[in-house]
Amino acid sequence: MALRFTLRQLEYLVAVGDFGSVTEAAERVNVSAPSVSAAISQLEREFRITLFVRRHAHGLSLTQAGRSFVEQARRILTEAAQLNALSNEVTGQVRGPLHVACLMTFAQVVIPALRRTFCESYPEVEFAQNELDHAGIIEGLRLARFDLALSYDLDIPSDMEFHELGALPPHAVLHEGHPLAGNDSVSMADLASHPMILLDLPYSASYFISLFRDAGCSPNIVERTRDIWVMRALVANRFGYSIANIRPAIELALDGSRLIDIPISGDLRPMRLGIITMREAAKSLTVRRFIEFCSEKLKDGVHPGIRRLSMPPETPPET
Known part of the structure; x- marks a missing residue:
């Protein structure tokens, strides 16, 4: 039977x-x-x-x-997926399922606009998105739940490869009344003694803490959260400052309170935004086209949902 x-x-x-x-x-x-x-x-x-x-x-x-x-x-x-990929290669058509994971800290400001533009260009693609922390992304790629992922270059395993899209340096997130809010820039030592709200995600938390360690100081962590928007609301409501790499296009917390972003001085390691794929896995035409699409739309980490923050120019010495 x-x-x-x-x-x-x-x-x-x-x-x-x-x-x-x-x-x-x-x-x-x-x-x-x-x-x-x-x-x-x-x-x-x-x-x-x-x-x-x-x-x-x-x-x-x-x-x-x-x-x-x-x-x-x-x-x-x-x-079955390989049959679909072979068909696309033969016909030159970009279609079929595309499973994309994205780091939860910037999923709201990156993926929706990318997805909309990509799906309008390739309407036969069945786009599925997932928002996870970095550890969940690594596990999902290994289990073949996702074709690729948008994340940072945080301890990328040797069986995976990272396609860099841009570097995002860290910056301080402050409320309007913070003692450092009027500064053009701050150092890690300037921040260390003030109460800190830590964005406490796997890999990311270690990165933020390492910035203090490399500067020879320690943070005064008074609160932890896994949600970047909760972090921004806590900062806006004067519970402390935080450090982030993604700077959303809006300067407000979700409750309408204003936030101030200030560059951090010094030679600090940036987070590098990019696409992670399995190293030995064959990349379908749809996957390759999405990587090319992201490379174009997120060139140097520039995206409509992300504001760039530049260091103020150095004041020339008096003569």
């Missing part, structure tokens, strides 16, 4: 296997949770095996057979 299943059902199976949750898998593949549950149940009936153990309040755990099925399903989906 011939087995009947679809690639879509295999996609749902892999998603549930990766996330251990129907709800989260449904969010990732952009369908309803009942549709994912129905697909899993249909696969179990078709193959007459149990793929998952259902544990109330603890999600789903793969059975031994389920693990083997998920890995085989992943290989089938990869082969």
